[in-house]
Each structure stands twice: as C-alpha cells, then as structure tokens.
Amino acid sequence: MASIPDWVVDQGRSSRPATLKDVAGRAGVSVTTVARVLHDNGYVSGATKDLVEAALAESGYQINAVAQRLRTQRSAEIGHILHSISPNPFFAGVALGSEQAAADYGCTVLIHNTHGDPDIERAGVEALLQRRVEAILFTTVTDERNVLLAVAAGVPVVQVERVTETATHAVTVDNYRGAFDATEHLLLLGHRRIACLGVNPNSGASNANAPHRRVVEQERLSGYIDALLRFGLPVDDGLVILGESYYDLAAVCTSVRRWLDAPADRRPTAIFATCDIIAAGILQEAYARKLRVPGDLSLVGFDDTYASYLTPPLTTVRQPMAELGRVAVRLAMASRTDAAATTHPQTERLTTQLIVRASTAPPA
Amino acid sequence: MASIPDWVVDQGRSSRPATLKDVAGRAGVSVTTVARVLHDNGYVSGATKDLVEAALAESGYQINAVAQRLRTQRSAEIGHILHSISPNPFFAGVALGSEQAAADYGCTVLIHNTHGDPDIERAGVEALLQRRVEAILFTTVTDERNVLLAVAAGVPVVQVERVTETATHAVTVDNYRGAFDATEHLLLLGHRRIACLGVNPNSGASNANAPHRRVVEQERLSGYIDALLRFGLPVDDGLVILGESYYDLAAVCTSVRRWLDAPADRRPTAIFATCDIIAAGILQEAYARKLRVPGDLSLVGFDDTYASYLTPPLTTVRQPMAELGRVAVRLAMASRTDAAATTHPQTERLTTQLIVRASTAPPA
DNA sequence: GCTCGTTCTGGCATCGATACCACGCCCGCT
DNA sequence: AGCGGGCGTGGTATCGATGCCAGAACGAGC
Numbered sequence: 001m002a003s004i005p006d007w008v009v010d011q012g013r014s015s016r017p018a019t020l021k022d023v024a025g026r027a028g029v030s031v032t033t034v035a036r037v038l039h040d041n042g043y044v045s046g047a048t049k050d051l052v053e054a055a056l057a058e059s060g061y062q063i064n065a066v067a068q069r070l071r072t073q074r075s076a077e078i079g080h081i082l083h084s085i086s087p088n089p090f091f092a093g094v095a096l097g098s099e100q101a102a103a104d105y106g107c108t109v110l111i112h113n114t115h116g117d118p119d120i121e122r123a124g125v126e127a128l129l130q131r132r133v134e135a136i137l138f139t140t141v142t143d144e145r146n147v148l149l150a151v152a153a154g155v156p157v158v159q160v161e162r163v164t165e166t167a168t169h170a171v172t173v174d175n176y177r178g179a180f181d182a183t184e185h186l187l188l189l190g191h192r193r194i195a196c197l198g199v200n201p202n203s204g205a206s207n208a209n210a211p212h213r214r215v216v217e218q219e220r221l222s223g224y225i226d227a228l229l230r231f232g233l234p235v236d237d238g239l240v241i242l243g244e245s246y247y248d249l250a251a252v253c254t255s256v257r258r259w260l261d262a263p264a265d266r267r268p269t270a271i272f273a274t275c276d277i278i279a280a281g282i283l284q285e286a287y288a289r290k291l292r293v294p295g296d297l298s299l300v301g302f303d304d305t306y307a308s309y310l311t312p313p314l315t316t317v318r319q320p321m322a323e324l325g326r327v328a329v330r331l332a333m334a335s336r337t338d339a340a341a342t343t344h345p346q347t348e349r350l351t352t353q354l355i356v357r358a359s360t361a362p363p364a
Numbered sequence: 365m366a367s368i369p370d371w372v373v374d375q376g377r378s379s380r381p382a383t384l385k386d387v388a389g390r391a392g393v394s395v396t397t398v399a400r401v402l403h404d405n406g407y408v409s410g411a412t413k414d415l416v417e418a419a420l421a422e423s424g425y426q427i428n429a430v431a432q433r434l435r436t437q438r439s440a441e442i443g444h445i446l447h448s449i450s451p452n453p454f455f456a457g458v459a460l461g462s463e464q465a466a467a468d469y470g471c472t473v474l475i476h477n478t479h480g481d482p483d484i485e486r487a488g489v490e491a492l493l494q495r496r497v498e499a500i501l502f503t504t505v506t507d508e509r510n511v512l513l514a515v516a517a518g519v520p521v522v523q524v525e526r527v528t529e530t531a532t533h534a535v536t537v538d539n540y541r542g543a544f545d546a547t548e549h550l551l552l553l554g555h556r557r558i559a560c561l562g563v564n565p566n567s568g569a570s571n572a573n574a575p576h577r578r579v580v581e582q583e584r585l586s587g588y589i590d591a592l593l594r595f596g597l598p599v600d601d602g603l604v605i606l607g608e609s610y611y612d613l614a615a616v617c618t619s620v621r622r623w624l625d626a627p628a629d630r631r632p633t634a635i636f637a638t639c640d641i642i643a644a645g646i647l648q649e650a651y652a653r654k655l656r657v658p659g660d661l662s663l664v665g666f667d668d669t670y671a672s673y674l675t676p677p678l679t680t681v682r683q684p685m686a687e688l689g690r691v692a693v694r695l696a697m698a699s700r701t702d703a704a705a706t707t708h709p710q711t712e713r714l715t716t717q718l719i720v721r722a723s724t725a726p727p728a
Numbered sequence: 729g730c731t732c733g734t735t736c737t738g739g740c741a742t743c744g745a746t747a748c749c750a751c752g753c754c755c756g757c758t
Numbered sequence: 759a760g761c762g763g764g765c766g767t768g769g770t771a772t773c774g775a776t777g778c779c780a781g782a783a784c785g786a787g788c
Contacts, residue, residue, distance in 0.1 A: 015518070017496070017518075019774055020774065020775060021775095029737080029738085030739075031738090031739095031776095032738060032739080033736085033737060033738075035776065035777090036737090039776095042736085042777095043735050043736050043737080044735095044736070044737085045735080045736060048737085060516070060517070062494050063775080064494065064496065064773090064775070065491075065494040065495045065496070066430060066433045066434045066439060066496060066774080066775095067774035067775045067776090068776080069430045069743095070428075070431050070434050070745095070773090070774080070775080071774080071775050071776050071777090072775085072776070084460065085449050085450075085456045085459060085460060086453050086456035086457050086459075086460050087453055087457075089451055089453060092451070092453075092456050093451075096449065096450050096477060108474065108491070110474070111475060113463060127429075127472070129381075129426045130428065130429040131429045131430065132428065132430060153381065153424070153426070154379070280673040280674075280675075283675045284673075284675050284676070284677060287675045305451075306670070309641065309645075309670055310673070310674065310675065311644075311647045311648050311651045311675050312651055321450075383743090383744055384744065384745060384746095393767080395746095395768090395769095396746090396767070396770095397767060399745070399746065399747090400766095400767090402745095403746095406765095407765050407766050407767080408765095408766070409765085409766060412766080412767085427745080428743090428744055428745070430743090430744080430745095431743070431744035431745045431746090431773090432745055432746080433773095434772095434773050435744080435746050435747085435773050436746070436773085437773070
C-alpha cells in the first residue's frame with residue numbers, strides 16, 4: 001500500500017504555509033501545472049484548472065516571494081537611505097513619493113534611517129546590497145564613501161536633493177530660484193533689512209566624507225544674495241547666519257535672539273529661513289518677545305512641511321517632496337535598462353513654488 | 365586542456381555579483397570552506413582562511429540574502445501596516461521605534477502605507493504574507509478582515525494603539541489617564557467651561573469592517589468626562605464635538621468656529637483636543653479672531669507631535685511613540701517562541717505624560 | 729497512413745546558501 | 759601497534775518557484 005502523501009497532514013493555522021508541492025499533491029497534478037494555473041500561462045484544461053484552483057483555495061496558498069526572487073533573480077526592492085522619517089516630515093514626504101512610484105514597477109521600498117551616523121549608513125547600504133535591491137536612493141548622505149560603495153556594486157544610484165562630485169543620477173529642486181522667489185517676495189512687500197538663516201555651504205569642508213547638502217545650501221544662499229543685489233541692496237554679513245546643519249538649531253536660535261533683542265530700527269523687518277523647522281523656532285522667539293508676525297516681523301520658510309500648521313500660517317517655499325521621490329525612482333529604474341544612462345548621470349530639476357500665507361506683510 | 369573556469373571572467377562593476385561558488389573557484393577551495401570562513405564556524409586552517417578572505421575581498425563578495433532566507437526559512441523581516449508616515453508624525457514615530465527594536469532581532473521593517481484604503485491594506489497584508497514576514501504590526505486598520513487574514517496565516521500580529529474584539533496582542537497607552545490628566549490640568553488652573561474635540565467612538569459602527577480606534581476614542585472621552593465629574597461639573601453636550609476621524613478636520617473646524625465666535629461669557633475658556641493637529645488648527649482659528657492663547661483660551665493637545673513647534677508651544681499629552689513601536693516588536697517576537705503567548709493575547713499598556721508648555725494658563 | 733501542429737501534462741535542472749555527512753589526516757593514549 | 763578524537767576539507771541534498779524540454783494524445787491535411 002502506498003504511503004500517506006505529505007499533503008494529508010493538517011495544513012492548520014500553526015503549520016508551515018503551503019507550497020506549490022503541497023497544492024500539487026492535494027490536486028493530484030504536478031507542480032508545473034499548478035504554477036501554470038497560478039500565473040495563467042501555458043495550456044491547462046478547464047477541468048484541471050478548476051481542480052487546482054480549489055486546491056489553492058483550500059490550502060490558503062500564498063506564493064513564496066523569497067523563493068520566487070531567488071529563481072527569477074529579481075528582488076523587486078528599492079532601498080532608500082535617509083536621515084530619519086521623523087521628526088522632519090521632509091524625508092517622510094520623499095519616502096512616500098518613492099513608495100508610490102516603486103509600486104508602478106512592482107517594487108517595494110526599504111527605508112533605512114541613518115540618524116546621521118556613518119556606521120549605520122554603511123551597514124544600511126551593505127544590507128541593501130545583500131538583498132540585491134534594484135536601486136538605491138540617497139536622500140541624505142553622511143559619508144560619501146557609502147555612495148561609492150553602492151555605485152561600485154553596479155546598483156543604480158539616485159541622490160535626492162543633493163548634488164555632489166560623485167557621478168550619480170540626481171534629482172533636486174531649483175533651490176536658487178526658490179530662495180530668490182522668497183527674498184524677492186519680501187523685497188516687493190517693501191522690506192529692506194532682510195535676514196537669512198541657513199546652513200553653511202562650506203561646513204564639513206574639513207571632513208571630506210561629510211559634504212552635507214553643500215551645493216543645495218550654496219544655491220539657497222546665492223538666491224537670497226542675488227535677489228538683494230537685483231534690488232540694489234548690499235549684503236549685510238550681520239544679517240546672515242549659517243549653522244552647521246539643519247539639526248543644529250541651538251546655534252541658530254542664539255543668533256536669532258540677538259537680532260530680535262536689537263532696537264526696532266536695527267532689527268531686521270523680515271527673515272528668510274531655509275527650513276520650516278527653523279522658521280517655527282523663530283515664530284516662538286518672536287512670540288516670547290511680543291513681536292507680532294507679520295506686523296513687526298515677516299517670515300518666510302522653506303519646504304512646506306510644518307508651514308500650514310503654524311500660527312500664523314507660514315509663507316514658505318514648497319518643495320515637491322513626493323515628486324522628488326517619484327522622479328528618483330523613475331530615474332533609477334530607467335537607468336537599469338538604458339545603457340547610456342549608466343555612463344551619463346542625469347540630473348532632474350524640479351521647481352519650487354512660493355506659497356504665500358499669513359506670515360508676510362509690508363513692514364510697519 | 366582544461367576549460368577556462370567560470371571565475372576567470374571579469375568580475376567588473378556591471379556584471380552579476382559574486383557567489384560563494386565564484387569565490388570558492390577563485391580561492392581554489394570548496395564552497396563549504398568559503399561558507400565556514402564567512403560565518404567563522406567549523407574548522408578552517410589559518411592558511412586557507414587567509415586565502416579565502418583574500419578571494420572574498422577581491423571579488424567584492426556580498427552575501428545573497430535572498431538565497432540565505434530561502435534556505436534558512438527566516439525572512440528576518442517584520443511588516444508594519446499604518447495609515448501613512450506623512451504628514452502625521454505619530455506614525456513615523458511608531459515606525460521608527462519598531463525599526464529600532466527590530467534591529468535587535470536582526471530584522472528589518474517593511475512599512476506599508478494604506479492611506480485608509482482597505483484594498484491597499486489587503487494587498488499590503490498579502491504581500492507581507494508572501495514575503496513570509498515574521499510578524500505584522502498594525503498601527504491603523506481600515507478593514508478588520510485584513511487583521512484576520514494575518515492571524516489565519518499563523519503570523520504573530522500586534523495592534524498598536526488599538527483595542528478590538530479580535531484576539532491579538534496589543535500595545536496602547538492609557539488613554540483614559542491621559543485625557544483625565546489633561547482635563548484635570550485645566551480644571552486645576554481654574555477653568556470651568558472646558559470643551560473637548562475628539563473622534564466619535566461610535567463612528568463606523570454601521571460599517572462592521574472599519575471600527576476605527578473606537579476603544580481608544582472612548583477612553584479619551586471617558587477621561588475627559590470623569591475629570592469633569594470629579595470636580596462636580598456637568599458635561600455640557602454643546603462643548604463636546606466628535607468628528608468622524610482624525611483626518612476629518614473640516615467638520616471639527618466649523619464647530620470650533622461656532623464656539624470661538626460666541627460671546628465671551630458663553631465661549632469655552634479652554635479646549636482639550638485629542639490630537640495635536642486639531643490643536644494646531646484651533647490655534648490658527650483663535651489667532652484669526654485675535655483671541656490670545658493662553659490669555660483668552662487655554663489649549664491642550666494630544667500626541668506631542670507638532671506641539672513643541674507651535675506658537676505658543678502647546679501643552680499636550682505625550683504618547684511614547686517610539687516605545688509603542690519597540691514594545692510591539694518585542695511582543696511579536698516573544699510570541700513566536702512562547703507557545704502560551706499565541707493562545708493568550710497580551711496587552712501592554714504604556715503611560716502617557718502631560719507636558720505642560722505655554723498654551724495653558726488660568727482663565728482671565 | 730503519415731506528418732504536422734495544437735493542446736495538455738510531467739520531469740528536472742536551476743537560482744545561491746546552508747547543513748549534514750563523509751573522508752582523510754595527525755596526534756596522543758593505552 | 760591499534761584506536762579514538764580533534765582538525766580540516768569536500769560532496770551534496772535541500773529550501774520553493776520557475777522555465778525549458780520531452781512526450782502523449784488528438785485532429786487536420788496531404
């Protein structure tokens with residue numbers, strides 16, 4: 001007498017998930033036939049098709065993606081390295097966009113939060129390479145060598161809101177234009193003492209491995225300066241404060257306090273902050289001094305993350321965060337097939353949009 | 365003459381990544397030996413170890429995690445289903461915590477944003493099951509059946525900040541206590557007309573598949589009511605507005621406007637909002653009416669997401685977001701091994717913390 | 729009657745890493 | 759001298775899905 005087939009054992013809730021073999025046994029056909037029904041390709045007679053479909057349903061079969069990937073050599077995954085999805089919503093916004101576009105390619109996105117730690121970043125890149133991801137996006141880079149690691153492995157790399165010497169694809173917004181628009185908006189309102197709070201484009205120059213957003217910062221600063229010049233105004237060094245990073249709020253805050261504590265005739269009448277979070281901090285400082293925004297002080301932010309939730313709602317330069325993520329994924333996936341794209345890195349440039357809300361008005 | 369071995373072909377940047385076999389060929393040993401060096405187990409002589417390590421380095425070998433997982437039957441992945449990591453930072457905070465704890469188990473977290481769409485949610489759960497994730501966390505649920513889907517598959521499930529009849533592990537904060545503390549804080553300051561803005565615990569009752577955070581909402585409402593009763597105050601139905609969901613701001617806003625437009629002697633002197641985002645909206649409404657916070661109106665939020673960025677900084681009930689995620693992962697991983705845990709769902713309850721900032725003060 | 733093409737089905741090697749088993753060797757102990 | 763055990767190494771089945779190839783059955787056309 002024949003021995004009891006494997007598939008007779010109870011496929012209960014706690015046992016291993018069913019395999020193609022299990023289903024084949026249950027239906028009394030070969031695994032090949034089950035696979036054909038599953039993917040609806042090849043020739044299968046109506047009768048056996050019904051038989052197999054019943055067996056599939058009974059066993060609660062779910063395809064094993066791990067085995068499938070090994071066999072087909074397609075991981076269907078995209079890695080995304082970034083600072084942290086919280087608390088700065090900028091990263092979460094980009095991540096969300098990348099997820100949307102990845103879905104169009106049947107891919108899922110693996111997010112790696114580095115928290116600015118180069119070791120975590122390196123471990124993240126290596127983990128992604130081991131998983132054979134189809135592309136890697138960098139929305140922050142702490143150590144430039146980690147980008148090279150990915151490039152050397154032959155994986156398509158796209159840097160988001162970041163421009164460096166490393167030859168990879170990139171997608172950024174027109175930061176110069178964004179900063180110019182913001183400053184011009186204040187100038188057109190009649191402001192003449194306009195301060196700028198940003199991040200030093202030259203910071204990290206001593207550390208060759210951490211050129212944090214340098215070009216982006218330079219562009220924003222240039223946009224501010226050029227707008228002033230266009231209006232025939234000199235750049236007052238005392239009205240420009242550049243921190244070490246976007247997360248270095250402490251330094252920025254003390255500078256702002258000095259400005260706000262100055263007598264009205266020497267105080268800036270408007271401030272352009274290159275990040276909504278910094279702008280939020282300034283709002284609080286102004287509030288503590290009973291300075292009215294926009295009455296005594298106009299304020300423009302950057303990013304449009306927190307801006308709409310603030311009081312008053314903040315005029316800001318909107319970055320198309322989700323679109324940055326989407327374009328990054330498309331660029332990466334296109335370069336997989338297009339041979340020319342691999343050798344000639346491409347840079348996509350999106351436009352920002354000045355969102356005028358209630359934090360800006362003509363000076364008193 | 366022997367044919368040219370495979371590994372002689374250039375392992376250049378654009379070719380397939382090296383396999384154990386490639387490395388073995390290069391070093392002139394067996395794959396078994398290479399594996400032994402790689403994992404530093406078993407016996408390997410110093411000489412061959414050096415040989416193999418050189419070969420590993422030369423070929424830029426990165427282990428193939430896909431093959432490894434198929435063979436070891438461990439996906440080292442945890443799925444996390446949530447509404448969306450942006451713009452509400454609550455989810456991002458929980459996700460971050462889950463990622464941290466997952467790392468302790470050598471796991472990575474796969475985030476699925478459902479955007480409140482039951483079809484996306486279902487597809488997400490199925491994708492996770494197909495990847496054979498070791499556990500699934502639900503920080504939002506749109507369709508209860510999707511939880512059952514995961515449970516039926518035998519995967520450990522943990523619901524975060526959510527209590528339902530479905531018998532799964534859960535981790536929540538003490539919402540009753542949080543709401544009680546917030547209301548009590550206002551009462552102790554001397555407020556007597558305290559309004560409450562929340563989400564209707566009975567909403568979705570008509571739709572059996574979408575009992576959105578019902579218990580959590582009930583607890584928050586009860587905490588508010590009980591604090592009033594403790595002070596011998598009646599509950600004024602006109603001062604309680606419950607929206608359909610946290611994302612249904614429109615309805616909430618119109619109600620708030622009605623309150624704020626009322627004459628001062630009928631206007632609430634304080635509002636307890638069960639979400640920072642709602643509180644931010646109230647701040648803006650108050651500002652537009654030139655009502656001073658906390659002078660004319662005190663305000664308490666919930667979550668501590670946006671709270672510290674607002675003007676004035678918002679008094680709020682802090683939820684330990686990251687800790688929620690961490691505990692959820694620990695609960696899930698523990699239940700994998702502990703048989704008793706599977707049958708007896710466990711609920712962990714974390715404590716909230718009232719963070720007093722500048723949006724609350726005694727009534728005028 | 730033979731060939732050819734279409735329909736239907738099963739066998740099996742393969743993706744890459746792992747783990748078990750087997751074999752050979754050298755050394756020390758009885 | 760013989761034997762057991764610690765070393766050092768290689769062979770190979772396996773995880774589960776895929777896709778090529780083989781082959782059988784049947785009808786149509788010459």
